[in-house]
Amino acid sequence: MKILSVTLTYKAIGWLFALATVIAVMVDQRDVGIARDEVVYMQAGAHYASWWTDLVRGEHGISAEAVTQGFGGSSPTDNNREHPPLMKTLFGFSDLVFHQKLGLLGEVAAFRLPSAVVHGLAVALVFRFALALWGLGEAILAALIMLGLPRALFHAGLACFDAPSMALWFATVCAYWHAMTTRRRSWAVGVVWGLALATKHTALLLPFALGAHYLIVGWQASRGGPESGPPSFAARAWATLAYRWQVIASLAVLGPLTLYALWPWLWFDPIHHVRDWLAFHMNHVHYNYEYLGRNWNAPRFPWHVAVVTTVLTVPVATLAAAVIGAGVWIADRERRIAGGPAILLALSAAAAIGPFFLGTTPIFGAEKHWMPILPTVCIAASVGVVWAARRTAQTIRVPVAAAIGVLGGLVVIAAASEISVGEPYALTWYNALAGGAPGGADLGMNRQFWGVAARGALPALTAVAPPSLTSVYTHDASPAWSIYQRTGLVSRSLLDAGPEQAGIDRSQFAIVIHELHFHRHDFMIWSSYGTVRPIFVLRSAGVPIVSVYRRPPK
Amino acid sequence: VSALALAAIAVWETCAARRDAASVPDDAAWHEAAGEVRAEFQPGDLIVFAPGWIDPVGRRELGDLIPIAAAARMDADRYARIWELAIRGAHAPEALGMVPVSARDHAGVTVRRFERAPAIVVGDVLERAASATSTGASIGARAALVLAEVGFAPHRCLQISPPAGAPVRLTFPAFPLGRTLVGYLGIADVFTRRDVRTPVHLDVELAGHIVASADAGVDDGWVRFAATTPPGAADVTFVVRAASADRKLCFAAEARQ
Numbered sequence: 001m002k003i004l005s006v007t008l009t010y011k012a013i014g015w016l017f018a019l020a021t022v023i024a025v026m027v028d029q030r031d032v033g034i035a036r037d038e039v040v041y042m043q044a045g046a047h048y049a050s051w052w053t054d055l056v057r058g059e060h061g062i063s064a065e066a067v068t069q070g071f072g073g074s075s076p077t078d079n080n081r082e083h084p085p086l087m088k089t090l091f092g093f094s095d096l097v098f099h100q101k102l103g104l105l106g107e108v109a110a111f112r113l114p115s116a117v118v119h120g121l122a123v124a125l126v127f128r129f130a131l132a133l134w135g136l137g138e139a140i141l142a143a144l145i146m147l148g149l150p151r152a153l154f155h156a157g158l159a160c161f162d163a164p165s166m167a168l169w170f171a172t173v174c175a176y177w178h179a180m181t182t183r184r185r186s187w188a189v190g191v192v193w194g195l196a197l198a199t200k201h202t203a204l205l206l207p208f209a210l211g212a213h214y215l216i217v218g219w220q221a222s223r224g225g226p227e228s229g230p231p232s233f234a235a236r237a238w239a240t241l242a243y244r245w246q247v248i249a250s251l252a253v254l255g256p257l258t259l260y261a262l263w264p265w266l267w268f269d270p271i272h273h274v275r276d277w278l279a280f281h282m283n284h285v286h287y288n289y290e291y292l293g294r295n296w297n298a299p300r301f302p303w304h305v306a307v308v309t310t311v312l313t314v315p316v317a318t319l320a321a322a323v324i325g326a327g328v329w330i331a332d333r334e335r336r337i338a339g340g341p342a343i344l345l346a347l348s349a350a351a352a353i354g355p356f357f358l359g360t361t362p363i364f365g366a367e368k369h370w371m372p373i374l375p376t377v378c379i380a381a382s383v384g385v386v387w388a389a390r391r392t393a394q395t396i397r398v399p400v401a402a403a404i405g406v407l408g409g410l411v412v413i414a415a416a417s418e419i420s421v422g423e424p425y426a427l428t429w430y431n432a433l434a435g436g437a438p439g440g441a442d443l444g445m446n447r448q449f450w451g452v453a454a455r456g457a458l459p460a461l462t463a464v465a466p467p468s469l470t471s472v473y474t475h476d477a478s479p480a481w482s483i484y485q486r487t488g489l490v491s492r493s494l495l496d497a498g499p500e501q502a503g504i505d506r507s508q509f510a511i512v513i514h515e516l517h518f519h520r521h522d523f524m525i526w527s528s529y530g531t532v533r534p535i536f537v538l539r540s541a542g543v544p545i546v547s548v549y550r551r552p553p554k
Numbered sequence: 555v556s557a558l559a560l561a562a563i564a565v566w567e568t569c570a571a572r573r574d575a576a577s578v579p580d581d582a583a584w585h586e587a588a589g590e591v592r593a594e595f596q597p598g599d600l601i602v603f604a605p606g607w608i609d610p611v612g613r614r615e616l617g618d619l620i621p622i623a624a625a626a627r628m629d630a631d632r633y634a635r636i637w638e639l640a641i642r643g644a645h646a647p648e649a650l651g652m653v654p655v656s657a658r659d660h661a662g663v664t665v666r667r668f669e670r671a672p673a674i675v676v677g678d679v680l681e682r683a684a685s686a687t688s689t690g691a692s693i694g695a696r697a698a699l700v701l702a703e704v705g706f707a708p709h710r711c712l713q714i715s716p717p718a719g720a721p722v723r724l725t726f727p728a729f730p731l732g733r734t735l736v737g738y739l740g741i742a743d744v745f746t747r748r749d750v751r752t753p754v755h756l757d758v759e760l761a762g763h764i765v766a767s768a769d770a771g772v773d774d775g776w777v778r779f780a781a782t783t784p785p786g787a788a789d790v791t792f793v794v795r796a797a798s799a800d801r802k803l804c805f806a807a808e809a810r811q
Contacts, residue, residue, distance in 0.1 A: 316563055417567065532617045532625045
């Protein structure tokens with residue numbers, strides 16, 4: 001492809017998309033507050049990185065005691081052992097190298113860089129996958145549409161697992177596809193799935209998608225030739241299993257082995273520790289989550305949470321294009337590309353979102369928990385745009401490239417406009433179908449979580465707080481408070497007053513992050529301060545997200 | 555057709571995203587609307603905001619005119635004048651069905667004033683909490699006057715955690731009654747509502763007879779109950795029950811003329 005007299009290979013274009021994504025994420029995250037859980041992952045990551053460097057230096061061995069001190073403990077959440085370590089370890093090393101050693105990035109940005117890089121990889125993979133199976137127009141559009149997802153962009157800028165788990169989920173899908181269609185690099189399927197497992201437990205759902213696709217493809221291939229006659233069921237079943245047996249072997253052997261190799265906590269008593277890991281998530285507490293005007297914190301949850309939330313948190317034009325693309329895939333089934341990539345993408349999405357229809361799977365966190373559907377949505381959207389543009393080009397006799405450029409450009413601009421109004425409070429943002437953030441609030445959709453918005457209220461707090469030591473009720477920003485102080489976002493003279501009513505009673509200022517179930521914090525402050533009047537209300541698109549109170553003088 | 559539709563959706567979304575983000579009135583509008591309320595506010599007026607999610611902004615503007623007792627009211631019936639500050643065409647539940655005596659728009663913030671004959675309260679259990687006697691309450695299960703979150707709304711109420719399966723009787727001696735006794739029941743604390751899913755029950759006894767009852771489940775919020783009563787002083791007993799321990803049962807009640 002030639003752009004401004006520079007010839008770019010398709011591979012280079014993919015990498016440029018990756019680079020652009022990393023830059024976009026790192027720019028976007030600068031104004032995003034520190035998420036409550038992110039603090040835990042940062043601390044754990046720094047601890048893991050330190051453990052590995054100490055191991056290399058010979059300061060400790062790999063005894064059960066040393067591993068337990070680094071990665072485990074007796075409590076289910078000691079050293080954050082309820083989550084596998086891959087991304088946390090990368091967060092820690094990134095901080096060590098880019099912040100502590102080289103000083104190239106601030107502390108928070110350095111911890112977040114690995115998520116951004118892995119998201120760049122996801123966009124590049126979407127480009128490559130669409131390029132290989134559909135075409136350049138689809139590939140470019142799929143990458144841009146993926147980059148234009150406000151919630152995904154937000155999650156990619158956190159030192160958390162959700163965007164990386166999407167990336168490694170899709171990377172596994174790509175590796176599987178490659179192995180199935182070329183019979184090469186089957187080993188990569190298991191290794192990449194192992195990386196996904198070492199990122200988040202949700203990767204355990206992926207074999208359902210890959211397994212179903214394998215059976216479909218293998219069964220089709222086992223029909224036999226016209227000269228041999230129809231084979232028996234047993235013969236077909238055997239032929240199906242043996243169709244690409246290396247892929248099965250790779251998933252079954254190399255996946256768990258990769259997880260094992262990357263997670264020292266499994267080096268000792270692995271069965272027990274894997275059981276603990278899974279049990280933690282099978283019995284996970286249901287956090288509070290507002291959906292359609294009601295606070296949900298116990299099953300049964302509405303079956304439609306995942307559908308409605310997705311419909312309101314993906315740009316509308318992207319959704320519309322994806323519907324067209326899905327229609328194209330369905331209508332085109334007689335001429336589908338051998339092996340059925342559309343079927344694979346559909347199964348991938350179904351495996352990611354399917355559990356949330358059960359009514360018992362925890363729904364807190366919403367779209368971030370079923371993010372692996374997004375590559376499917378984006379590729380479908382790109383297919384839809386290109387199909388519609390081609391038909392238009394034929395009808396009104398304009399160059400196909402121009403039609404794709406105009407229509408695709410409109411879809412991408414729509415997504416960009418959603419990003420421009422949604423960031424940095426993307427958890428409060430809803431798409432135009434909902435009516436934006438105010439429409440989402442009217443519908444009673446979840447306002448936010450993890451306390452990220454507190455950062456936006458810090459300048460107002462700093463402006464009114466006295467220079468002397470002052471206690472602040474920091475609410476959900478409490479875990480991040482020391483980082484805000486270290487990074488200069490809040491004065492060290494503003495001390496975290498501690499939790500709940502005792503903390504409020506000690507405080508001179510109080511922060512409340514607005515979620516439906518957090519209203520009680522307002523009421524505790526009213527009781528203690530004797531006033532219902534906040535001095536500052538941070539809003540996103542007009543929707544209150546944080547209030548700051550000052551204790552009135554006696 | 556599909557390309558045209560897609561293009562139209564994309565153009566609409568590009569414009570709508572901007573429009574939606576600017577659709578909530580700004581600070582200048584709120585200051586202006588608050589100014590109108592301040593100019594005509596009278597002590598005892600109730601100020602409410604709609605929709606509920608804009609409440610923090612409203613309290614920032616007019617919170618000094620909202621006593622905690624008003625913000626955490628049992629209901630709005632005792633208020634003769636209600637100021638409603640509303641945006642986006644919303645209406646506060648306190649003013650539903652009422653006709654405003656004045657309404658004025660301030661760049662998107664609509665100020666409406668409602669007037670009506672208020673309920674005349676002759677007795678309030680919250681004000682007489684100190685005089686109440688209880689039976690069946692173990693240590694730690696005594697009623698306390700608190701500002702609690704019930705159904706995600708603030709309510710001043712008598713909070714009590716009855717022993718599992720055993721009733722607690724709370725008697726208000728010589729309680730002044732009017733023609734009606736109106737009250738509300740609910741379960742405080744979102745976390746115990748999550749962890750313990752059983753409902754609570756309340757009976758109101760007058761001269762040994764049950765005159766009103768209410769059940770409140772974890773998702774029911776603030777549940778109203780009412781009884782017709784003979785005017786005059788009488789012993790009123792509230793009998794509260796919970797099937798499980800650790801239920802933060804909350805209630806309030808007023809005798810009205």
